Amino acid sequence: MRPPEAQTPCAPAAGKSRVRDRIFETACDLFNRHGIRGVGVDAIAAEAGSNKMSFYRSFASKDALVAEYLQEQEREYWAWWDAAVARYPDDPRRQVEALFEAQLDHAKSSGCRGCALGNAAVEISDHEDELSTLVRAYKEQVRRRLRAIAHAMGARDADSLGDALMLLLDGGNFTRLTFALGSGPIAAALPAVRTLIDAHLLGKSG
């Protein structure tokens, strides 16, 4: 996927450089804080202690940077997910609870702006195919994973349960944008999750 051109003799891996990394980290931070359309290339480079020219030596365009940003956000998200889930192998119910616990925990951090990928869906119009495809693939995987866990629990209407869990998850992400740190309705997610799982494990409900 990535052409092996411009390979430096040693040091940083495959075409990556120090400024590039600094710029990219800065970009991720600014995109998260102000939205994708709310941050210009110039501002990113300056905030990274560099300049626009150096930016364009590392990134083909702003769109390329945004795509990489979204991919990185997804990568981090799944790492976060896997870490939460890994603590309870073979216990899908506790896995789900751990996910929502971790979400609540993360929502209490001041830098949290909900779901970066989901927020991007608001900003990118439908014709920006590459970006919206990234977001769609991510959301579909969230859905698939939650449904799979619901199935693993042996729940009745597992797909429906998985989807309901996704609604609670995304509801938390969405409301987090508006409500300050610990004050939002997101704290109600975990009890609701437990109730729903109970209902889907004991009997038919909807």
Add this chain to the structure above:
Amino acid sequence: MRPPEAQTPCAPAAGKSRVRDRIFETACDLFNRHGIRGVGVDAIAAEAGSNKMSFYRSFASKDALVAEYLQEQEREYWAWWDAAVARYPDDPRRQVEALFEAQLDHAKSSGCRGCALGNAAVEISDHEDELSTLVRAYKEQVRRRLRAIAHAMGARDADSLGDALMLLLDGGNFTRLTFALGSGPIAAALPAVRTLIDAHLLGKSG
């Protein structure tokens, strides 16, 4: 709130004109479709069959238009809410179900882009006080209303139930941005709502 200046002798009500209405409707449509930052004043005026100069004769600034847009969206939303709820006076449980039925129904329309106010929260940075205050007030009222209905049901942990309902509602709005018409997880909202209400009416759950 609105100064009574420039009152025309008769015809359209209090300072409003035909172009103004056309421009405003066009703006609402475009904001919904492409986001607030994704639409320029020029594009709005042109799409409305007018021009920028006429725009600025009716609106003090783009920010003023955006504020009015958000207020209008909120007005329409509560009208929609009240209509759904009014069909079942004195039956709070059915009121909630009617809300989620109406949401699902609306989500199936092609123009639906979830929650306009919530989407705006993604685009406006924190320092734009006037706009983010509008969004926050709206979201707080959603929360208050859902909690109130939960209380009216006589539910245990009514606040928690109300918050959980809000998460499901906003989760539906958020996911609607990504999943096409009827294909998203939003269909799982209503069964989940019923399950949660049942649990909160029968016994303690979480």
Add this chain to the structure above:
DNA sequence: GGCATACGTTACCGACAGGTAACATGATGA
């Protein structure tokens, strides 16, 4: 007719956006 209202048209402004050219510098390594 005279006048104000409402609207269209053209042209312009300063600011900033994404993106590029050309050149200077400083470290590295053969």
Add this chain to the structure above:
DNA sequence: TCATCATGTTACCTGTCGGTAACGTATGCC
């Protein structure tokens, strides 16, 4: 020492943005 590479610097291009000035015109009211 000399070439190379990564980076910084300055200047510039084009386009678009929010916003304004000045002028023209159709309508309708008195």
